[in-house]
Amino acid sequence: xxxxxxxxxxxxxxxxxxxxxxxxxxxxxxxxxxxxxxxxxxxxxxxxxxxxxxxxxxxxxxxxxxxxxxxxxxxxxxxxxxxxxxxxxxxxxxxxxxxxxxxxxxxxxxxxxxxxxxxxxxxxxxxxxxxxxxxxxxxxxxxxxxxxxxxxxxxxxxxxxxxxxxxxxxxxxxxxxxxxxxxxxxxxxxxxxxxxxxxxxxxxxxxxxxxxxxxxxxxxxxxxxxxxxxxxxxxxxxxxxxxxxxxxxxxxxxxxxxxxxxxxxxxxxxxxxxxxxxxxxxxxxxxxxxxxxxxxxxxxxxxxxxxxxxxxxxxxxxxxxxxxxxxxxxxxxxxxxxxxxxxxxxxxxxxxxxxxxxxxxxxxxxxxxxxxxxxxxxxxxxxxxxxxxxxxxxxxxxxxxxxxxxxxxxxxxxxxxxxxxxxxxxxxxxxxxxxxxxxxxxxxxxxxxxxxxxxxxxxxxxxxxxxxxxxxxxxxxxxxxxxxxxxxxxxxxxxxxxxxxxx
Amino acid sequence: xxxxxxxxxxxxxxxxxxxxxxxxxxxxxxxxxxxxxxxxxxxxxxxxxxxxxxxxxxxxxxxxxxxxxxxxxxxxxxxxxxxxxxxxxxxxxxxxxxxxxxxxxxxxxxxxxxxxxxxxxxxxxxxxxxxxxxxxxxxxxxxxxxxxxxxxxxx
Numbered sequence: 001x002x003x004x005x006x007x008x009x010x011x012x013x014x015x016x017x018x019x020x021x022x023x024x025x026x027x028x029x030x031x032x033x034x035x036x037x038x039x040x041x042x043x044x045x046x047x048x049x050x051x052x053x054x055x056x057x058x059x060x061x062x063x064x065x066x067x068x069x070x071x072x073x074x075x076x077x078x079x080x081x082x083x084x085x086x087x088x089x090x091x092x093x094x095x096x097x098x099x100x101x102x103x104x105x106x107x108x109x110x111x112x113x114x115x116x117x118x119x120x121x122x123x124x125x126x127x128x129x130x131x132x133x134x135x136x137x138x139x140x141x142x143x144x145x146x147x148x149x150x151x152x153x154x155x156x157x158x159x160x161x162x163x164x165x166x167x168x169x170x171x172x173x174x175x176x177x178x179x180x181x182x183x184x185x186x187x188x189x190x191x192x193x194x195x196x197x198x199x200x201x202x203x204x205x206x207x208x209x210x211x212x213x214x215x216x217x218x219x220x221x222x223x224x225x226x227x228x229x230x231x232x233x234x235x236x237x238x239x240x241x242x243x244x245x246x247x248x249x250x251x252x253x254x255x256x257x258x259x260x261x262x263x264x265x266x267x268x269x270x271x272x273x274x275x276x277x278x279x280x281x282x283x284x285x286x287x288x289x290x291x292x293x294x295x296x297x298x299x300x301x302x303x304x305x306x307x308x309x310x311x312x313x314x315x316x317x318x319x320x321x322x323x324x325x326x327x328x329x330x331x332x333x334x335x336x337x338x339x340x341x342x343x344x345x346x347x348x349x350x351x352x353x354x355x356x357x358x359x360x361x362x363x364x365x366x367x368x369x370x371x372x373x374x375x376x377x378x379x380x381x382x383x384x385x386x387x388x389x390x391x392x393x394x395x396x397x398x399x400x401x402x403x404x405x406x407x408x409x410x411x412x413x414x415x416x417x418x419x420x421x422x423x424x425x426x427x428x429x430x431x432x433x434x435x436x437x438x439x440x441x442x443x444x445x446x447x448x449x450x451x452x453x454x455x456x457x458x459x460x461x462x463x464x465x466x467x468x469x470x471x472x473x474x475x476x477x478x479x480x481x482x483x484x485x486x487x488x489x490x491x492x493x494x495x496x497x498x499x500x501x502x503x
Numbered sequence: 504x505x506x507x508x509x510x511x512x513x514x515x516x517x518x519x520x521x522x523x524x525x526x527x528x529x530x531x532x533x534x535x536x537x538x539x540x541x542x543x544x545x546x547x548x549x550x551x552x553x554x555x556x557x558x559x560x561x562x563x564x565x566x567x568x569x570x571x572x573x574x575x576x577x578x579x580x581x582x583x584x585x586x587x588x589x590x591x592x593x594x595x596x597x598x599x600x601x602x603x604x605x606x607x608x609x610x611x612x613x614x615x616x617x618x619x620x621x622x623x624x625x626x627x628x629x630x631x632x633x634x635x636x637x638x639x640x641x642x643x644x645x646x647x648x649x650x651x652x653x654x655x656x657x658x
Binding site: 051165167185399411421431450459460461 | 517520524533541542550552553556557559560563580588593595596599604615619622631634642646
């Protein structure tokens with residue numbers, strides 16, 4: 001009943017003209033950046049953070065969330081029509097979706113992916129509404145030691161589940177934590193690592209760093225392979241799927257929704273992992289696995305449902321624990337903090353209109369997106385013809401003025417340039433920026449919990465294993481760390497990723 | 504023995520950062536004890552972990568040679584793009600207050616246009632003028648960012 005009341009409250013918040021307008025803006029922007037291969041939701045959300053400062057917190061979150069799940073819809077358009085994933089999470093969709101397009105079946109592929117995304121988005125938002133209040137009740141019992149252990153687990157999971165070398169991922173997370181220490185120490189008000197620069201006393205600006213490591217670094221990556229060539233885009237003849245398509249897609253959509261909802265909750269999960277897992281599952285369950293890679297509609301329906309479900313449920317740890325499970329959620333935590341809201345289990349209780357309003361907006365957003373995507377697909381396809389060389393000067397200008405306008409400090413523009421260059425160079429040597437940003441956001445929090453825990457225990461590290469919940473979390477962390485560092489499993493993990501990439 | 508160059512670089516970078524910050528902490532910050540931590544305690548712990556991870560990555564760099572590692576071919580560094588894209592935000596920061604929003608935007612966008620060889624002069628000019636106008640409309644008139652369009656002292 002409580003959930004029902006909550007949902008009612010949510011719709012009363014999300015159906016105001018302002019909320020609807022910004023939900024629509026978020027969904028349109030999300031689809032747009034999803035369609036365009038050169039720019040993703042992380043960079044977009046980072047660049048729009050300063051603009052949201054002037055909005056009320058709910059409206060800001062509604063718009064930013066819309067960008068994330070909207071990008072999952074948009075990314076599939078590019079994957080199917082051009083064989084280039086608009087978003088990493090749509091990489092597997094390109095495998096069978098593009099083959100369908102080559103056979104003249106682009107229309108059914110697009111509509112099945114939109115329908116699957118819609119069903120998955122609607123169901124997983126319900127999961128979010130039911131699971132979050134329960135989880136936050138548990139989380140309210142947590143003290144400093146539990147929080148510290150939980151954050152540790154979160155960071156380890158993100159590193160383990162992200163692609164690339166584990167050691168480098170961990171190092172990036174620790175580097176992020178360290179950069180999060182720059183500024184004034186809250187306990188003693190001593191300044192750390194400011195190197196005489198006054199602007200750094202309040203810490204390195206979150207917006208400048210995230211726009212740098214995502215926005216600027218992304219531009220540099222895209223300019224490596226300069227292509228002025230326009231892409232070959234397949235025509236859409238008939239949009240609607242036939243009965244056979246629908247029959248074959250029902251199972252994959254259902255399984256994709258369940259799988260995505262589960263994997264989305266895991267730190268490091270979310271849209272990307274869900275779509276890969278779903279593709280593997282569908283291929284294994286299929287009666288005719290030989291069709292995969294040659295235009296099997298199951299290979300579009302499953303992953304597309306899964307990535308959207310995963311995108312929605314990855315909000316759960318962020319909203320209930322205040323712990324972001326991926327880079328986009330780290331940006332959402334940043335957005336809440338700059339709005340003066342401390343993310344954590346208390347948000348649902350102390351600001352129910354914010355929590356439920358955001359959830360209700362996701363249903364509204366999914367309805368908007370299916371309307372935006374199916375009838376208007378032609379408009380988005382036309383955008384694919386814009387060459388990147390026209391887009392990126394605009395993106396760069398937006399990044400600069402956006403970063404500056406957040407608080408009017410020129411220093412942040414130099415931080416922007418430096419973190420863009422640093423982020424790009426680190427990516428070149430195989431270091432993923434996502435764990436870095438996660439560490440950077442969590443840095444101050446991790447230190448605070450650690451120091452509080454040490455104050456309680458008078459400096460005894462055993463406090464983390466003496467309290468049952470904390471001990472369980474530490475145990476899980478250690479087990480996961482050990483399992484992944486065992487060489488046999490390490491190679492198995494690489495094969496899984498290699499297989500997914502080869503298929 | 505051949506080393507994996509990426510791992511070698513990454514390991515050295517992380518070790519370097521760890522040691523640099525650790526030195527900084529030891530010289531200027533109070534570390535304290537576990538029961539009464541000073542501002543340097545937690546960052547120093549991070550520095551030690553980071554340095555150890557750096558060493559770990561270095562060790563890996565040697566091991567990987569034994570198995571045959573297929574080097575992923577990747578495009579070389581586009582130094583021209585890197586230079587112009589990194590200089591653009593710096594120029595924006597330097598010009599904004601002394602010259603105003605319009606000149607700062609113009610120079611920034613011109614610099615970024617210069618980063619790509621794919622843009623011709625004519626198209627580049629169109630982008631500079633068009634994007635500057637667009638940004639002025641969005642940020643100055645729309646979002647009312649408090650800066651002057653042109654610095655009144657100079658213009």
